[in-house]
Amino acid sequence: MSEPEIPAPLVEFGGAVPPAPPWFARAIAVEPERSRIIVHSAEIEMLTWGDRGKPGLLLLHGNGAHADWWSFIAPFFAADYRVAAFSWSGMGGSDHRATYSIDGFVAEIFxxxxxxxxxxxxxxxxxxxxxxxxxxxxxxxxxxxxxAAAVIVDTPFRPPGEPGGRPPNATNRPHRIYPTLTDALARFRFAPPQGCPNPFIADYMARKSLVEVGASDGGGWTWRFDPFLWHRFEVGDAPALLADPRCPVALVWGERSMLMPPTRIASMLALLPPGTPAVAIPDAEHHVMVDQPLAFISALRGLFAGWP
Incomplete structure (x- = not known):
């Protein structure tokens, strides 16, 4: 028997903004400084919080997402850190490229x-x-x-010999254009599919994932990420990247993440140095900042307080 389809998290709201708790409203009210820098001829969208001169904290988002996935997380660290997030090329408000490479993304990080x-x-x-x-x-x-240190959050480094899966958003056609913002919001889903206990977070992410296009392009709303990215990029031998890291590394994952079964966690920790901190976020799936944002913030704060 097939699993029931997980409903899109924003359909029931009909384009309205879901109610949010006070902590979320306070967090997103802390507006980042928004700027753009050029990296290898492409403009990269950059967000920053906190004062220069404080310890640096860089936040990197996932596939098809954007820098604002961190906009309700970063303010919790801005009193103690100079925090930055950016949209990878081909995602969010950053430029698309003709081709993508792991080296190119590394260049964007630095x-x-x-x-x-x-x-x-x-x-x-x-x-x-x-x-x-x-x-x-x-x-x-x-x-x-x-x-100083690096924290992996629910990244599925497959064990050697395990066949790779189809990347999310690995289409080879332009995005669909939706006639209204309400129609587009109703199509927003997480990949891999999962429930959404906090639809106010999904709504915030979805609205910043969309762009309005003019009549010459059909008129309406469409997704900002490059639909052809995964046809222009290969990760390569990902598990090898875990071996012999040149800084301390910690591993964090959602306890209910379908991408992080116990066998995969064990294989990753076997490649990472002995004593690598390993933290499961209770009652969280893959998108830990959506499922358990405050627990995730607390886990990071705890790590930073006593490690490395």
């Missing part, structure tokens, strides 16, 4: 860290969710001495 002033107080810490963990660990593998 360019943003430099431009945001994350090195002003020494080496920054970097946290990466999902797809973001692959370029982060490529950077750690090759230039990890430029980081």
């Amino acid at each position: 360019a943003v860290a430099d431009a945001a002033g994350l090195y002003d107080a020494g080496l920054p810490t970097v946290v990466a969710h999902s797809f973001g963990g692959f370029p982060m660990m490529a950077a750690v593998h090759s230039q990890g001495e430029r980081f």
